Amino acid sequence: MAIPPSQAEVAALLARLTGGAPIETHVSAVYVGRDAALKLKKAVRLDFLDFSTLAARRRFCCRELTLNRAFAPDLYRDVVPVRRDAAGALVLGAPLPPDDAEAAPPAGAADGALDWVLRMAPVPPGDFLDAMAARGALDAALLDALGDAVAAMHAALPPLRDVDVVAAMQAVIAGNARAARAAALPGQRCDDWLAAARAACARLAPLLAARAAKGRVRRCHGDLHLGNLCLWQGKPTPFDALEFDEDYARIDTGYDLAFLLMDLARRPGRAAANRVLNRYLARTGDAGMLPALPLWLSVRAMVRAHVEGARGDGAAALRYLDAADSYLRPLPALVVAVGGLQGTGKSRLARALAPALGAAPGALLLRTDEIRKRRQGVAPEERLPDTAYAEAESAAVYAEFFAAAREAARAGHAVVADAVFLDPAHRAGIAEAARAAGVPFVGFWLEAPLDVLRRRITARRNDASDATVAVLERAARRDPGPMADWIRLDASEDPLPAARKALAKSLTPLC
Template sequence: MSATAGTTDPSGQTGDREAVETFLSDPASYGLGDESVERIDTHVATVFLAGERAYKIKRPVAYSFLDFRTLEARRAVLLRELELNRRTAPELYLEVVPIVADEGRLRLGRPLGPDGAPAEDGSGRPVEWALVMRRFDQELRFDRLAATGRLDRPLVERLVDAIMAVHQTAERKGKPFGGAAYLRRVIAENAEDFAALPEVFPAERVGRYGAAVGGAIAEVAAILDARRAGGLVRRCHGDLHLANIVLWKGEPTLFDCIEFSEQIANIDLLYDFAFLLMDLDCRGLRPLASAAMARYFGRSGQSASLRALPAMLSIRASVRAKVTGLGLSAQRDPATRERDRTLALDYLAAAERYLEPSSPRLVVVGGLSGSGKSTLARSLAPALPGPLGALHLRSDVVRKRLYGVAPEERLPADAYSRDLSRQVYELLLAEARMALVAGWPVVVDAVFARPAERHAVEVLAADLGLPLEALWLEAPSATLKARAAGRAPDASDATPAVVERQLTRDLGQIAWPRLSAEADSEAVAAAARKRLGL
């Protein structure tokens, strides 16, 4: 079904749509007195923010991916939206109510019962349905936090943890969901919707893009199908961009998941997560996208699947381009409409950019605890050329994953035995190898105190025919100990006592270029970027 911009309800049951919207825009409809009602329009819904509640109604439209033209379809999809979003935001999603026409006037009816059946509600008949939500501070949506500079790395890492927790418990799905076939279908549907908007998307350009992204999926089809066979296609959120995440009671909370399509929601976990990475990157927040990627792959250990990520990022950006283009008809303000037209083309440009070839590059940051390795690695990763910069791999995170704990959870002393440390380094370099073979640049961050550890990463570079770009950070012992003592909760368990033991160890000959880490982190990062030619 091709995109249509507001087909009316063929059943004739919607009544006067303009009257419904006027009713929901009136503070008196909610008994609010002089308070104002704020309206938000999207390509598929309109939301009215009234007092402590938000009322969402679906637009009677049909696109290639949904059909809301009948009153019954809108009722059913709102009930599904209520059910699904209570998984992640039970305090925000309250009920579904009818908007009732009663003796020539509209009013809000009683909520639907647990079985979805209408409650007895006098003589009125429903002319529309509304999802009622608890209203939250719009300034705490993650897109607003990002726009005002309040979104930082610790908050993004907590968000990644929340997403991974949802993924962990999500229902597993197999065929016909997920796999390469699903992404090919998305590409075809996008092409159909792009074609319906020639005034926004030039036909020749979208044709070239479609061929390129189709080729990219063909190259990674085996990976996508293997991930499905391995249980990594599940019932996901499906629409994980920043505007669908809010800081609720101090915690990142996902809302407004995909409710209208099992095909769109039953997807690969990495494709679900790719939406967040793309959104951060397209908002000019590549360092935060890099931090999110490091957290996700550090905790999941799925570096072998990185080859599929650029195509996933590209398709996510193209979906956002399409949705933004489709939403132009819902925008009543000409300036907003023109802004969104430009944004749609920007997303298409990002979709094209993610498909550009990327070259592997191995950067290694070593040094004793407290030398600032992780701070430097986090700074370098987004600066390296690549779809999202480099993948930052950290030995401390790998060690915590082996123990099955969160990166910030402290481990006992025996977790740092020589045998276990050898396992950590072997796994760290194995994951670096997988990422490099997938074509990604990598920044490896570990102490590398033992000559054998340094030799192993040198062998890795030689095996792959890559130059080893290594840096050894050093600082006075007092500086190292002070940093270890003052460290905020982090994946590193190093204390001043650990630093003292490292200082007494024979490190052997260190042939890597040395870099003073005594200065502040910005100065150290500037020196490192200069050394690496960034």
Template sequence: MTDAEEAEVLAWFGARAEKRIETGCAHVFLAGDTAFKVKKRVDLGFLDYSTLELRLWALERELRFNRAAASDIYRSVRKVTRAAGGGLELDGPGRAVEYALEMRRFDEDAVLSAQPWAVDGPLAEAMGRLIARTHAGAEIRPQGGGGKALKYTIDSNAKLLRELAPRLGAERVEAVIAATDAEYFRRETLLDARRAAGFARHCHADLHLGNILLEDGRPVLFDCIEFNDVLSEIDIQYDIAFLLMDLDFRRRRDAGVRVLSAYLDEALRSFGPELLEGLAAMPLMLAVRAGVRAHVWAHSGDDQAAGAYLDAALEHLAPPPPKLVAVGGLSGSGKSTFARLIAPGLGPSPGAVVLRTDEIRKRLMGVAPEARLPASVYSPAFYEDVYATLIAEARALLAAGRGVVLDATFIRPELRRRVEEAALLAGVPFHGVWLDASPRVLAQRIEGREGDASDATVATLAMQLERDVGQIGWDRIDASGPAQDSAEAWSARYASG
């Protein structure tokens, strides 16, 4: 294709479009309910669209990869051909001049980067579980992932950031590079072990809020990386790290905690306990993702944003130590709400993982979190299995440097002692919280629940009220009022201590 033909193609699409959007490597033309994407004729090293054949290859892969998650958005690859009269047409018999990806047009304002405040708890939960299921179904790529794949991006970041150092500050750039390299060499063995365990898979690889769409109340993943297998055949944790870093940068750690907790609960249905061990590499992965955004924004001309991402990378590489918090109380006392409110302020970004016995029960039984279990399932042996799993997962997370909040009734004194011992053995600070409320308030909350993992009923509460819970040595909090108030008061006293 010549420069003149390229200009002709863009003008031809532009004349038929209501709106044109230009990205770093493509032009998108919007007309009616349709969007056409035309790749730019560029070679950026890690991305090569310099020939017609390479652009066709990239578009066909983009169509195939994205249809797995967004089949009704990605329609087909269209051929722009030379017409008999000398003009251009789509899919004619003449010579191919260019190729375009036809897509269903969607509301640009529905992309979550345009409305990060829209990521409420249920949506964050849905995102985490959707991504976990996507990863579980993704093809294993034993040649990808591991230390080598991540080092590729680390070294690429270093090269690009050093080129930008006169604008971003050489001292800050070198500090990020040095800290990233040091953490990488600490985690290289772990990264390679995860590849051997099957965590290297074909991933979305560009999973930030700008590539997640909200339609009909559900998240839709789109615009994955198709142009470089080194960038897309990666550790699944590095894939979700992009979203977690993005939420953290946008001051949405509350959503990040919910995404990560839901992701882990769902992923543990398909992956072994090594899934949790890998979280020791999460600070490194978050920092690398922040480094990528730093040079992307700098090349877009926003040095202030680039500098903020460099600062974020340094913060990720110096995470606060983990701690264990257990939130207990009778059914309806607001444990889950309280746990989710305090979790963002505990431990490394995006905050503490919330482990719920209500969710573990459903996972152990192989049913969806919102599915109802019959009362007959709740035998003493099953009760013990649930708490044993809760404590084992907490210990694994703490060993990986993650903060943890446990959400369970903890009615039996022996269970409270076991969780305190877990913190002692892990060598981390422990805080126990017991939420109190009147029987009337507890019953009202139980009756008002919808779409939650808890199976507790008012009859369950009645049985709990008859039990002797023993002496409560944990912080007792009146949970009759708004959970936000009690959580903020508790966090002000303990979250940073």
């Protein structure tokens, strides 16, 4: 959507100040210069927003500033008016005081503003995460940092208790179906998706309401896709939070996360989405979102479907519509356990298996190491004192581990459980979690020569495991007991091909 003629003179000023053409969406134009980025809201009125008046553009510029300073305080600077100087030329005026930015101007006030501009720090084009995804730059460390950033953002938001999340989600579903039809997506497919999504929402209503009661509904980002995240001061940083409709942003934190997961799954791929999901869950412990995740992913994919349709990209619209449909189709759940002595590569194998298992974006990855760190309130890579490994605390860690596996599998989500499993009671506990959920269980036991394990542990860096060579030596002297029901794998080399083959063979009779 072009910049309206009424804003042409303002647009020309911003182009002169920054020295280039804008980056445009259908509702805004961002002019990026050497020292600042200047964002102009287009004077448009659409079904879902109204920027057509000067007062509205002032209000929403200020709202955007307030919201995003919470996530990226140094990225968002101020809101400035566009005025005429004494000679009649357009200039940028003095910024609004930060404390007064969202306050409406006094009635009848004549401030002389012709328009309003949000001023930000410039970000190199290559530092936006959608651009990084396109060139394959979202590596494991960055994906983990991304999960951490979203978890920290959500943790800082106060819970909301006055949102009817079920009614709100049903309204979003209906609105997306209308938008999809208006974007000329196939009518029957839109109707079928609407019926399936409504049914899923009705089935999930008790869960959604319970999550709201527990404080999982917050004033979230609301538009958390890769294009609205950038590297800022070396860290993934959300920006451009949805400012024009509170109903779209007063949502479950899981629904907020789902847009990012859907975008990751469609661009770099399911493994990236699975890694961010599991890093987020390792930091928050919110595995309770998993039953609703298929619905949330589907709704987010439908948003993209009708946006692409409205842009005229029918092929992309149909790909997102296919994704929206696929997310609502249930897939069989299972529990896979990966055990072995320290240094056998349990976590590497577990992470490699997880993306391909079960519902999108792959299995819940449970690590006793990460649960222990979360219970202590520290990052997975931070080392813990010996007191954190006391018998009572370890029992609590394993109780949470088994309960999370059971509940996720019971809700239809696949699980990969990563622990030493040297104690026969722990092996029995994870198998019982699968049995109680009514899903298949496969256990892998990794083995490698002790000198190989010593070298691997010595070489570890930035890992959730605190195990030392001394811990390995003590574990190696213990008898793990019978392993009749577990599949032994040679971990001196990469065990992934053998694990995948064994897994396929084990599950074939159930297909």
